[in-house]
Amino acid sequence: MAMPTATALGERLSQLASQQGIQRWDLGAACSTDTSVQVDRGEAKQMKGAQRSSITVRVWNDEGLVGVTSTSDLSQSGLERALSGARDASAFGNPEDRPGFSPLATAPLPALEQPCLPPLPILQLLATLKEAERQLLDRHPAIATVPYNGLAQRSSERLYLNSDGACRQQQLSTASLYLYARAEEAGRKPRSAGAVRLAYGASDLDLEGCIHEAAERTISHLDYAPIETGHYTCVFSPEAFLDLIGAFSSLFNARAVLDGVSLSTRESLGQPLAVPFLSIHDNGLHPGNIGAAAFDGEGTPTGRLTLVEGGTLRHFLHSEATARAFGVAPTGHAGLGAKVSVGPSWFEVGPTADRKGGQQGLDQWGTGGEPLVVIDSLSALHAGVKASQGSFSLPFDGWLVRNGERRSIEAATVAGDIRQVLNAILGFEGEAKVTPDGLCPQVWVEGLSITGEA
Template identity: 25%
Template sequence: MLTWKGVGFALADFMEIARYALQRAASLGADQVEAFLNAGKELVIEVRDGQVETMKLARDRGLGLRVMVNKCAGFAFTTDLTKTAVEDIVRQAVSNAASAAPDPYRVLPEPASAYPELNLYDPAIRKATVEEKIELARAMERAARDFDPRVKIIESAAYHDAEVEVTLVNSRGIQATYQSAYCGLYMSLVAEENNDSQTGFAMDYRLQYDQLNPVKVGREAAERAVRMLGAKPVTTRRAAVILEPYVVTGFLGLLGPGLTAEAVQKNRSPFAGKVGQEVASPLVNIIDDGALAGGIASAPFDGEGVPTGRTVLIEGGILRGFLHNTYTAARDGVKSTGNGVRGSFKSPPEVGTTNFFIQPGTISPEDLIRDTQQGLYVTEVLGMHTANPISGDFSVGAAGILIENGQLTRPVRGVAIAGNLLDLLKQVDGVASNLTFFGGRGAPAIRVAGMSISGH
């Protein structure tokens, strides 16, 4: 009898289900089999004017099954973990494999000698009462309103947490499990003055409940809105541009897919054929680390059971390599970097980033601004989705604060910045010390020596 415990089924039950699925798939002719089970719970609380506006608690659990039959891969998933349902998806996965083309690189990984030891589960997240979590959102909202009377509208003041249990078993001997949880705060608001309104937001996600600081998040969101009141365009120019950490993570999101071996193998990466070459300024170091202490995307193993770890992609401006899962690694004759990521049991693993970041420099963001005679401090970009991830070309709307004689002066809106992502990386001439993570991506402020700013 399978029983619901905590987030999902007990891990022992998960292991029993996985072994049963493996045995049934083998009996139907599968050469290799992988069972990926997870159970999750997610809580979202939104507060407005001190009152709870919405509260959502969602649970999800299921099994994703991958099989290899004569080098043909098949996949199926189910949310029903009864024996009958498991039997059904085993047959479905094997049937799906029969419709696939054979591929000699479709293999499953072997067991690892060890996995990184990570502190991913803080019991305080579950122990905290709903009332205490509501109070965090209220405190954040109060801090924003107390920061400045021009903060008029709270669009969202939310507390969010999630926990997950993962079990992965394959026919090559991997039997691995872990439990993780995270919590966070998010705020968006509007400040108004003289018929002008500006938005501001802030967020903070942590693995440790006691590290959440609602006052800091509330004040930061308010400051971001208030400082942009009265923003106007500037004249068209070419100037130095300092990109705030959040803006840099937007560019990182554009960059990430091109640093996967999958994109290279499909000729969809601007970095193809450039390993060992200079692709960025010597100040730029880009890293992916699935075992990063405190990282929201950290886990002891990836979506295939391969140990996670630190992969240096760009070091001192030199391209060192790409992110791999088991499939892309087999194609290139190398080892997986532990980047076989999967959003849930509903899809097979793909190649993707984990904790993906630009390494911080040693100069403070304040000194980086003081060291910039004339330029634009960019706090927001619009239309990043229109950028071309293969060529790297972009033209996006921008807002920020003008830099004059090393000082932040007046707010700017209604301008655009354009260029090429690879050119941008090569023109970085300043990297600040304020590495800040927004979910799985992190960056410090960076200065680009010269960019085209289109105004009026």
């Protein structure tokens, strides 16, 4: 079996393109080897392995229009068909939006410290997950099952090549563990909660921390009560706040701005978006971002980008085409396609340095009789968020805190408008926490609508 390097793949594609009269092309490729296990009460539930490979080819025709085709068939005939398919599709390219090569596709890449760790045997993964499940079940008699669990590892490689000689390559190994426990006490509703851990290899996963967090969160929801519908000051966990920001990331997305489906416009840059002490950065290179990409789908290096500083919108996320439309440089947030998508990498949320404002020393345990709603995790973001309208209505798991005591909320939703949230932030509590989606402290927001079943 042939094993072409990036260079060899580029040469093959270059030859095939030449034979088809294609002068300008680029390619994104990815392959991975995955293994994963799930368990159910001490037994293997499912063990999976996968070898995947795929490429996406873009072709520019004589009129400068772009066509694209994707395939998992990396054989000679597959590559030929992909090229001809992309050439055919280019006849329907959009003359008003002609992606080009990123001017940064050959710029130096950031140095990433990402150890490539060898995969563990799948039966070792199974034994590890069985033991993790057993320990979680032993933490509390009410925890009867861990219905959603998984231990997975991946070795992967991705490439970006273009006909101007750009050649990007990144190899990576990652592993993940999730434990989602279900607990039930007699005469009470079942409750569930979980935890996730990421690492560069299965042997590096924080098993104990994941078990402990899943147990603590699940147990904390056993004693629950309904909440009265009304408006409350809410404390978002770092995970919940990052989920909310991510769901409304079209605020920062130049593609969405150009398409008219963002709440932001070109004129929003430099305008206030949030309280004057809030900063939001996108920083895929943060060491806490396991599996960070060194370059985006167009080969542009990734980096740290200020989105909001001092409450003011400073920059948008860009691809090559949107950057050209705005007269700025690409930011390393592009996908690869005929119409190039743009998306965030990893958020950093927190106070703006040297900016006063916001309440200091916030402590949910130190409040008096005024009730606080602590939002631990949000659900159904795909359904409950209207990004183009700014509104959201989302179920959540959390607690009602009053007089230093907290009690789980039986079932409730939080509703509001993202602009309202960003301008009703009272301050931050605690140190910023590294999560799979970013870095964020707990965030206090006043006056949000909570619907309960009381």
